[in-house]
Every structure is written in C-alpha cells, then in structure tokens.
Amino acid sequence: MTLLSLKKIDIRATLIYWMFAAIFLLFALLLHDDGFLQSNNLLNIFRQTATITVMAVGMTFVISAAEIDLSIGGVAGLASVVGALMLRDHGLIQGILGGLAIGFVVGSLNGLLVAHVGIPSFLVTLGMQGVAIGFAALVTNYYPIPILNDTFNAIFGSGTIGWFPGLLLWSFTAVLIGWIMLTKTTFGRRVLATGGNRDAAEFNGINTKNVKFKVMLISSVVASIAGLLYAGRLQTGRYEWGAGDELSAIAAVILGGTSLFGGSGRIIGTFFGALLVGLINNGLILAGLPVSQQQIVRGLIIILAVALAKKK
Amino acid sequence: MSSNFNVVEMIDISKSFFGVKVLDRVSFEVTSGEIHALAGENGAGKSTLMKILQGVYTLDSGEIQIAGAAASIHSFQDARNYGIGMVFQEFSLVPELSVAQNIFLDREHKNKLRFFDEKETIRKSKLVMEELGLNIDVTAKVSTLGRAFQQLTEIAKAIAGDAKILILDEPTASLAKEEVDALFKVLKQLTARGVSIVYISHRMDEIYRICDRITILRDGKKIAVSLLSEISPQEIIAHITGRKDVEMLSHEGKSIERSTTPIFEAIGIQVGNRVNNVSFKLYPGEILGLAGLMGSGRTELVRAIFGLDKKDGGSVKIDGKDVVIKNPREAIAQGFAFIPEDRRRQGLVMEHSVKQNILAANLSSLSHLNFLSFSKINNLVQDSITNFEVRPPEANREVRLLSGGNQQKVVIAKWMATNPKIVLMDEPTVGVDIGTKVEIMKLVRAIATEGKSVILISSELPELLGVCDRILVIRKGQIAEELDRKDVRDEDHLQMIVQGIKI
Numbered sequence: 063m064t065l066l067s068l069k070k071i072d073i074r075a076t077l078i079y080w081m082f083a084a085i086f087l088l089f090a091l092l093l094h095d096d097g098f099l100q101s102n103n104l105l106n107i108f109r110q111t112a113t114i115t116v117m118a119v120g121m122t123f124v125i126s127a128a129e130i131d132l133s134i135g136g137v138a139g140l141a142s143v144v145g146a147l148m149l150r151d152h153g154l155i156q157g158i159l160g161g162l163a164i165g166f167v168v169g170s171l172n173g174l175l176v177a178h179v180g181i182p183s184f185l186v187t188l189g190m191q192g193v194a195i196g197f198a199a200l201v202t203n204y205y206p207i208p209i210l211n212d213t214f215n216a217i218f219g220s221g222t223i224g225w226f227p228g229l230l231l232w233s234f235t236a237v238l239i240g241w242i243m244l245t246k247t248t249f250g251r252r253v254l255a256t257g258g259n260r261d262a263a264e265f266n267g268i269n270t271k272n273v274k275f276k277v278m279l280i281s282s283v284v285a286s287i288a289g290l291l292y293a294g295r296l297q298t299g300r301y302e303w304g305a306g307d308e309l310s311a312i313a314a315v316i317l318g319g320t321s322l323f324g325g326s327g328r329i330i331g332t333f334f335g336a337l338l339v340g341l342i343n344n345g346l347i348l349a350g351l352p353v354s355q356q357q358i359v360r361g362l363i364i365i366l367a368v369a370l371a372k373k374k
Numbered sequence: 375m376s377s378n379f380n381v382v383e384m385i386d387i388s389k390s391f392f393g394v395k396v397l398d399r400v401s402f403e404v405t406s407g408e409i410h411a412l413a414g415e416n417g418a419g420k421s422t423l424m425k426i427l428q429g430v431y432t433l434d435s436g437e438i439q440i441a442g443a444a445a446s447i448h449s450f451q452d453a454r455n456y457g458i459g460m461v462f463q464e465f466s467l468v469p470e471l472s473v474a475q476n477i478f479l480d481r482e483h484k485n486k487l488r489f490f491d492e493k494e495t496i497r498k499s500k501l502v503m504e505e506l507g508l509n510i511d512v513t514a515k516v517s518t519l520g521r522a523f524q525q526l527t528e529i530a531k532a533i534a535g536d537a538k539i540l541i542l543d544e545p546t547a548s549l550a551k552e553e554v555d556a557l558f559k560v561l562k563q564l565t566a567r568g569v570s571i572v573y574i575s576h577r578m579d580e581i582y583r584i585c586d587r588i589t590i591l592r593d594g595k596k597i598a599v600s601l602l603s604e605i606s607p608q609e610i611i612a613h614i615t616g617r618k619d620v621e622m623l624s625h626e627g628k629s630i631e632r633s634t635t636p637i638f639e640a641i642g643i644q645v646g647n648r649v650n651n652v653s654f655k656l657y658p659g660e661i662l663g664l665a666g667l668m669g670s671g672r673t674e675l676v677r678a679i680f681g682l683d684k685k686d687g688g689s690v691k692i693d694g695k696d697v698v699i700k701n702p703r704e705a706i707a708q709g710f711a712f713i714p715e716d717r718r719r720q721g722l723v724m725e726h727s728v729k730q731n732i733l734a735a736n737l738s739s740l741s742h743l744n745f746l747s748f749s750k751i752n753n754l755v756q757d758s759i760t761n762f763e764v765r766p767p768e769a770n771r772e773v774r775l776l777s778g779g780n781q782q783k784v785v786i787a788k789w790m791a792t793n794p795k796i797v798l799m800d801e802p803t804v805g806v807d808i809g810t811k812v813e814i815m816k817l818v819r820a821i822a823t824e825g826k827s828v829i830l831i832s833s834e835l836p837e838l839l840g841v842c843d844r845i846l847v848i849r850k851g852q853i854a855e856e857l858d859r860k861d862v863r864d865e866d867h868l869q870m871i872v873q874g875i876k877i
Binding site: 262266 | 701712746
C-alpha cells in the first residue's frame with residue numbers, strides 16, 4: 063500500500079523527464095530524415111525555446127502562489143516594441159531600460175489589482191493582455207520596428223560565447239536564478255506557503271498580499287525580458303511577438319510538475335516542460351504540419367498536462 | 375401528551391469508526407409536536423446520531439422507525455422523503471437567490487412552457503411565511519438578510535419541503551437576543567402543527583425555555599432521558615460530565631506572582647458587538663483559561679489580540695508598555711504565537727511536509743540574508759519531531775497523512791520554535807484522540823513552566839480545569855466572572871458558572 067502510493071508520487075514527480083525522453087526518441091526515429099537530430103536543429107530548439115523558458119520561470123512563481131498571469135504574451139510584445147522604439151530614437155541603454163520599464167509598470171498594475179484590490183488574477187491579466195497588445199499596435203500603427211543596433215541583437219539574439227548561443231545562456235540564467243529563489247530563499251518559502259494555504263500563511267505572519275504583488279511583478283518583468291529576446295532574435299519589435307505564449311508557458315509549468323492549485327513549484331521541471339513544448343513545436347514543423355494542426359496538437363497537450371497533474 | 379405517538383424511534387443504534395465505538399446501543403425517540411433536547415459534551419455522539427438520522431452515516435446495528443414503520447435511510451434524499459429536515463449550522467442557502475427561490479430550490483414551480491414560475495413560487499413562499507407567522511420579504515436576496523432571518527428561511531425551506539422532523543444544531547450560536555426570541559416563537563408555532571424538533575444545544579437556559587424533554591449522551595452511550603420539568607440543571611450537568619479522569623482534575627493551579635508587571639494587559643478591547651469592553655491582565659508563567667459557550671466572543675477576542683481582526687476600541691500593553699498590533703506579523707514580533715481553532719484551514723499547509731510547515735513559521739531565524747540555512751532547518755525540524763513526539767517521525771511526510779493529534783503537535787512545534795512569550799491557543803484538542811489530548815495538556819503545562827504565558831480557549835471544561843491557573847468566563851462578549859483555579863470545586867461547578875446558573 064505504502065509502496066504503491068510512493069511509486070505514484072514518484073512517477074508524477076518525474077513524469078516530465080519520461081515524457082521528454084519518450085517524445086525525443088519518437089522524433090529521433092520518425093523525423094531522422096528531416097534532420098531532427100542535426101546539431102543545428104537541436105540548437106535551434108534551445109534558441110527558439112529561450113523566450114518560453116524565461117517566461118515559464120516567472121510563471122512558476124505565479125502558479126506556485128495560486129495565481130495566474132495571462133498577460134505575459136502581451137507584455138513581451140509591448141516590451142519588444144517600446145524597446146525597439148527607444149533604441150531607435152534614444153540609444154541602446156534607453157532601449158533596454160524602456161523594455162524593462164514596461165514589465166515594471168504592467169507588473170505593478172497587475173500586482174496592485176490582484177493583491178491589494180483583490181480582483182482574481184485571471185481577470186486582471188486577461189484584461190491587461192488586451193491593453194498591452196492594443197497599446198503596442200497603437201504606438202507602431204501595426205508596423206514592425208526594425209532594430210539595426212548590432213550590439214542589441216547580439217546580446218538578446220544571435221550572439222554567441224564561443225560556440226555557445228547567447229539565448230541559451232539567458233535560459234540557463236533564468237532557470238538558475240529561479241531555482242535558487244524558489245528553493246533556497248525565504249521568498250520562495252513564502253510563495254509556496256501562500257499558494258498552499260493563504261490563511262495558514264497569514265497566521266504564520268507571512269504578508270501574503272506582498273507575496274502576491276511580488277509574483278505578479280516578477281512575471282511581468284521576466285516577460286519584458288522575453289520581449290527583448292524576441293526583438294533581438296528577430297531584429298524587430300512587433301506587437302505580435304509573444305502572442306499566445308502565455309499558454310505555452312502555463313503548459314511548460316504544469317507539465318514540469320508544478321501544481322496548478324498552488325503550493326508546489328518545480329523550476330527544473332518547468333525548464334524541461336518548456337523544452338518539451340519547444341521540442342513538440344519543432345517536431346510538428348519538421349513533420350510538415352500546417353499551423354492549424356500545430357495549434358490543435360499544442361492545445362491537446364495542455365489539456366493532457368493538466369489532467370496528469372491533477373491529484374488523486 | 376398521552377395521545378402523542380413516536381414520530382422517530384431510533385433503537386439500539388451502534389456505530390464505529392475505524393474500530394472506535396462512537397455510539398453504543400443508543401436509543402432515542404421523539405414524539406409528535408415535541409421539542410426534544412439532545413445534550414452531551416463534544417464527542418459524546420450527538421452529531422453522529424443525528425447524521426445517521428439524516429442518512430450521512432449508515433448505522434452498524436440497530437433500527438430506525440419513522441411513524442411506527444421501519445425506515446432505511448441511506449442518503450440525504452431518503453431522509454428528506456421520510457420528512458426529516460436539517461437546519462444547518464452553516465446554512466445551505468444560495469446567497470444570491472431570493473428567499474422564495476431558496477425555499478423552493480430544487481423543487482421549482484414550472485409553468486406550461488417548463489420555465490420557472492416566479493409568481494407561483496412567490497405566492498407559495500408567502501403562504502409558508504404566513505403559516506410560520508413570519509414577516510420576511512420573500513423577494514429579498516438571502517445575502518441581504520441578517521443571520522437570524524437566514525436561519526428562519528432555512529426553517530421555512532425545510533417546512534415547505536414537508537418536513538415533519540426538524541433537527542437544529544446550536545441554532546442560537548450566532549443570534550442576538552431578539553433574534554432568539556423570534557426563532558423560538560417559530561419553533562413553538564411549528565410544534566403546534568405537529569412538527570417535532572430535535573434541539574442540540576449547550577445552553578441550559580434555552581433548553582429549559584423551549585424544550586419538553588431531554589436525552590443526554592456521554593461517551594457514545596445514552597445516560598438519561600427525562601421531562602425537563604422533572605430534572606434539575608445540576609442533575610443534567612452531572613449526567614453530561616460524569617465522573618472525570620481524576621488525574622486531569624487534580625491540578626490546583628500554581629500560585630502566580632501577581633504583584634509584578636503583567637506580561638500582557640488588555641484594556642477595553644472592543645470588536646464590533648461580539649467583544650465588549652474586555653480588560654484583563656496576564657502574568658509571566660500563567661495559564662489563563664477562557665471559558666464560555668459557543669459564540670460568546672472568545673475566538674473573536676484572541677483573533678483581535680493577534681491582529682487578525684481589527685479592534686474597534688481598546689489598547690494592549692506588553693511588559694507594561696503600550697504596543698499597537700495591526701496584523702499577525704506585528705503580533706509575532708511582539709512574541710505572540712497563535713494555535714488556531716481549525717488546524718486544517720488555518721494552522722497548516724496540508725500538502726506540505728512537516729519540515730516545510732515548521733519552516734514557514736520560522737523563516738527569519740532559519741535564514742541568513744534571506745537565504746535559507748538548511749543545516750539549521752534540519753536540526754530544528756529534527757529537534758521538534760523528537761521533543762514533540764511527532765509520529766511517524768518523518769520530516770518529509772506530508773502533514774495531511776498524519777493523524778489529527780500529530781498534526782496538532784506539528785502546529786504547536788512550529789510555534790514553540792519561534793520562542794514566543796505569549797501563546798494563544800484556540801481549542802487545541804478538537805478532533806484529537808484522548809491519548810494525544812492528555813499529551814497536549816501536558817505540553818501546555820510544560821510551556822508555562824518555561825516561563826511563557828498561555829491564553830487557552832477550550833469548550834472542554836475538564837481541560838481548562840486540568841491546566842489553568844485562572845479562568846475568565848466570557849458571556850455575550852464580556853468577562854462575566856474571573857475565577858482562581860483553586861476556587862473552582864469541580865467541572866459541575868464551572869459548568870454552572872459558564873451557564874450563568876445561580877448556585
């Protein structure tokens with residue numbers, strides 16, 4: 063009896079790794095002739111996944127605190143646009159700071175409305191998503207803003223350290239910082255306690271409003287970094303960058319073993335969850351599926367992830 | 375009375391949970407038009423017996439007869455079909471629907487087109503209210519009504535569903551005096567129509583005022599049944615309490631040095647109309663008990679002290695100095711710890727491990743520059759598990775997998791690790807087995823021996839008598855009596871005082 067239940071917990075905790083391995087093997091066999099295993103393709107997966115990984119790390123904190131952030135796609139788009147505009151008109155540093163400022167402003171608003179006004183986060187961020195995308199479209203009149211600054215494009219996009227892609231470094235850094243914060247700091251414990259049982263956390267003297275504010279802020283700031291990564295990789299700022307990424311990020315987090323109901327978070331799992339999402343995207347493209355079919359498969363994976371993450 | 379027949383007859387009912395007998399051949403009967411009190415301490419078996427009648431639990435052995443015929447009740451639906459209605463303590467009304475819609479919830483009147491017939495619903499609801507002699511606007515939303523009217527709506531709902539037997543569990547716990555009067559008037563009206571009522575209450579004055587007979591349970595056995603006109607409050611209390619564990623009661627209270635500065639002083643605390651101008655002092659090493667009935671304002675008082683609820687007036691002093699406590703963080707910083715009433719909802723994160731739960735209350739002492747110190751954490755958690763004898767002694771076990779008693783030990787352990795000066799405890803032994811109960815009581819004594827002060831709320835009087843040095847009796851939000859432990863003879867004596875019965 064005990065053995066059985068232990069086994070169950072174990073499988074759930076390591077599910078993401080088994081799934082990752084299984085799908086990797088599957089693609090390696092089926093898509094071998096399409097060049098799936100070529101090192102260039104594998105690096106591409108990492109590169110394309112960087113934005114999702116970074117956002118998913120922020121999302122892990124939000125979901126661990128039993129909230130959700132649907133605005134990250136819009137924030138990334140707006141940050142890419144504002145970053146590109148400031149870069150064009152004022153310079154490199156202003157461009158980067160401008161992009162990050164979007165994250166701070168939207169994150170503070172989200173945090174204020176969720177933690178202090180008490181509006182459910184999915185409503186606040188759903189609304190904010192529209193505001194951010196609309197704003198990005200408005201200031202650019204739907205046009206892409208090209209980025210001609212090579213330094214910016216190198217830092218946030220195509221740059222490498224030796225053979226090591228810069229985008230991969232961004233992913234690793236985000237995962238490492240996220241992992242330390244969640245598992246090694248008091249803040250991480252506060253997030254998990256708040257998400258696990260807000261009443262009990264309050265009794266423990268944890269300022270749960272403050273915790274909720276901070277996770278919403280972190281998520282937005284991290285999404286604005288992802289926006290800059292889009293801008294650097296694609297050498298343009300565009301309101302559409304990041305569209306739909308909130309679903310990929312949520313899927314990555316839940317696939318990674320973080321409880322959708324709050325109280326438990328796994329950053330390393332999130333990392334592999336994001337890679338799995340990237341892997342699937344890559345595989346579907348190599349297999350020659352049209353965008354419509356890719357969307358169907360991705361949607362089904364999210365539902366499957368939640369079903370598997372559901373307890374008991 | 376002689377023409378009255380038994381509406382409900384429960385014969386030799388036995389029920390065990392996990393091998394523990396909670397009801398042992400209990401018989402209980404209610405005649406038509408009678409208000410029958412069901413009394414006993416927490417855990418005596420009252421609610422289990424009533425849950426069997428409602429179909430929540432199935433009896434192990436025994437028989438239920440409704441109106442003279444054998445009845446088999448296996449679900450709530452069954453109970454309803456037999457005319458058994460329950461007025462829930464936590465109301466089963468939908469707040470956003472109107473009174474009328476609630477009364478006919480699930481039995482809506484439909485017109486020819488199969489749509490809800492609002493007019494008919496309102497008309498029928500008005501009839502029910504008229505019958506009950508109640509003046510409630512049936513089109514009003516339930517959420518806009520006061521608690522008493524919500525409760526009356528609940529009763530109207532049961533009556534409209536043709537209930538012949540109503541079960542009321544502590545119905546007056548959160549009602550004001552006029553509201554109680556209104557409720558009792560309705561109950562009398564119902565009995566005149568032949569409805570029978572089972573009335574569960576700890577309040578002796580109400581039982582005498584409204585009930586015809588009383589059945590007393592103790593430790594899962596029926597101890598007595600009597601007409602209230604033939605039994606004295608003293609006899610009832612003696613039946614309810616029985617002979618208690620002598621060892622537990624032998625405590626006489628320490629002599630506390632009360633000429634020094636009190637460690638804590640409350641001056642004129644006011645919380646809405648629930649806590650009214652409460653002042654008291656607490657001395658180092660003292661265990662102060664708060665006795666009182668459910669809804670008397672004890673929990674509200676300690677919640678306000680701990681900064682969970684806003685105080686509407688009054689001030690507090692610690693070590694003779696004025697302090698302001700607006701939230702639990704400030705209370706903890708002043709050296710408070712709070713072991714709450716509901717450990718599942720307020721005390722613990724059930725899905726987290728023993729270690730994580732202990733850690734969550736001690737983040738600042740177990741970290742350096744906000745980074746957790748895992749060697750300190752492991753030492754503390756190991757010490758806690760050993761000192762508080764948490765079973766099984768596994769730091770990484772999720773607390774939801776522990777027994778109630780061991781969960782409570784984790785709550786106490788995590789707070790003791792904060793090294794508090796003043797420990798607030800609200801019903802620390804609820805839902806805990808008897809062995810652990812004794813352990814927890816010993817822990818409370820040990821805490822005070824270390825020089826810490828304790829404020830203990832308990833509805834179990836033997837517990838208060840077993841550990842307290844002084845007892846404050848709270849009634850209607852005010853301190854009604856202050857008693858030195860040595861001035862209380864026994865449990866019956868304290869029970870009389872709590873009930874406000876003059877001796």
